[in-house]
């Protein structure tokens with residue numbers, strides 16, 4: 430055998446080993462799901478396919494947690510994981526699911542809205558596969574996904590994505606972006622079908638208010654803010670005032686642009702009777718100018734390059750060496766959700782929703798997210 434042949438064999442063997450190592454990770458990503466504990470307030474765990482059968486048995490189907498209060502009142506839906514790389518929304522929903530006590534009204538929660546997106550990382554971004562939250566009894570792990578539906582489940586992308594039904598042209602890859610696919614399409618792509626199922630759920634359950642939880646990079650202008658459909662603006666205004674007055678949380682409020690289509694705060698407000706709102710916190714791992722991309726950055730939000738960008742005046746949020754830790758981001762979301770619910774209840778007293786046992790901003794920062802995560806039974 431010549432040296433050349435031996436070299437070729439070594440390269441082929443090395444490639445096979447790399448494929449096995451990577452393939453194993455991809456398989457784990459596709460098949461493993463983090464444990465979520467059914468909290469004392471959860472009445473039923475339904476499926477999104479209960480509202481649109483077409484997605485039954487597909488990766489688009491996802492759990493819907495239903496928490497019925499003791500007294501009748503309004504219904505609120507909390508969505509997270511529309512973008513599976515924005516973790517504070519998922520953790521906020523899990524905190525509600527595992528802790529909340531519903532005294533009046535109903536709370537519906539979809540923690541992993543784009544379930545397919547949780548099975549992939551974004552190519553070339555060096556995203557960690559999962560992250561771990563430490564608790565007093567041990568630790569809990571959660572998947573860290575991609576912003577878009579996994580191309581294994583929906584492919585190929587068109588050159589230009591034409592949003593249904595507005596006809597607006599968007600980037601081709603945004604056809605896999607759940608928050609560009611609302612109100613959804615019955616016979617559309619997987620992502621459009623998931624959006625359609627959520628819209629159907631809102632109609633069938635007569636959801637009075639929908640809150641969609643997100644995160645954004647510090648160089649993006651829509652951050653640390655509430656975006657409201659025009660019918661929901663008064664709810665956002667009261668919530669913003671109370672968050673600032675009673676908890677010292679500085680949060681913006683923005684009106685959903687009428688001509689920006691596919692987003693929850695626009696389409697759910699236009700195509701259903703729900704009051705549609707979206708909240709954003711600051712997640713530095715999403716920022717293109719970040720440095721080392723690992724679990725530490727995801728959870729602490731500390732990054733020297735973003736710090737430098739802040740000193741150059743390039744950021745839309747205050748940012749110092751303390752970073753943007755996950756406890757602070759989740760605390761912002763729990764307080765924002767609770768305050769939106771309070772504002773809604775004050776404005777529409779016949780639809781009042783009362784929730785107890787969910788920690789607010791200062792409590793989450795003081796005790797940490799892990800303090801509020803329950804211990805699952807069995808293997809983790």
Ligand SMILES: [Zn+2]
Nearest residue numbers: 512515643644
């Ligand atoms: Zn988002």
